[in-house]
Amino acid sequence: GESVGLHLPTLSVQEGDNSIINCAYSNSASDYFIWYKQESGKGPQFIIDIRSNMDKRQGQRVTVLLNKTVKHLSLQIAATQPGDSAVYFCAENGAGGGNKLTFGTGTQLKVEL
Amino acid sequence: DAGVIQSPRHEVTEMGQEVTLRCKPISGHDYLFWYRQTMMRGLELLIYFNNNVPIDDSGMPEDRFSAKMPNASFSTLKIQPSEPRDSAVYFCASSQGTGRRGYTFGSGTRLTVV
Numbered sequence: 511g512e513s514v515g516l517h518l519p520t521l522s523v524q525e526g527d528n529s530i531i532n533c534a535y536s537n538s539a540s541d542y543f544i545w546y547k548q549e550s551g552k553g554p555q556f557i558i559d560i561r562s563n564m565d566k567r568q569g570q571r572v573t574v575l576l577n578k579t580v581k582h583l584s585l586q587i588a589a590t591q592p593g594d595s596a597v598y599f600c601a602e603n604g605a606g607g608g609n610k611l612t613f614g615t616g617t618q619l620k621v622e623l
Numbered sequence: 624d625a626g627v628i629q630s631p632r633h634e635v636t637e638m639g640q641e642v643t644l645r646c647k648p649i650s651g652h653d654y655l656f657w658y659r660q661t662m663m664r665g666l667e668l669l670i671y672f673n674n675n676v677p678i679d680d681s682g683m684p685e686d687r688f689s690a691k692m693p694n695a696s697f698s699t700l701k702i703q704p705s706e707p708r709d710s711a712v713y714f715c716a717s718s719q720g721t722g723r724r725g726y727t728f729g730s731g732t733r734l735t736v737v
Contacts, residue, residue: 613665
């Protein structure tokens, strides 16, 4: 079946450094992607999204890059802060898939002081 | 806006008992989703509704699970009878329209079946 997966289960970075979290997706028909952040004991929280007709989108301290050729998505966090420590999920919405989002397995980001 | 509200936050029950999880979506949102999260399987979509009508329940693991949405402001997920392998965090989420701004998740219900 179609799936969305993450390369690295855990990423440790120093405070102030940039973080890059990667995601591979397998459904070439997916046309919309989202990154979520989940802090301990809370539900996933929307960070940023990107449509398949774009290859880059920037938010506040975050940038999402989409490479449709290799079906790869990444989330870049600039000047990582302790409050960024969380699990990050990518999710995809396949074209014609209604309103369903398929989530990746998640990457734990740990920010070291 | 109070966000998506789930209750209870924690539930501990004995195997074989009925469990009912509740969700109040954001007012005006016409899509409602139930997800289950475990360490082994991550976030799994169980079922989702559009305008109170179930659209896709292919993720419901078995007949022990059922979900209803009697009106636009309330949904339940019921497990009867519950089993230890049902232990997980259950999330409800809602969105407006096609959800192209993602879903808004509730804080989840942590279910433990002993």
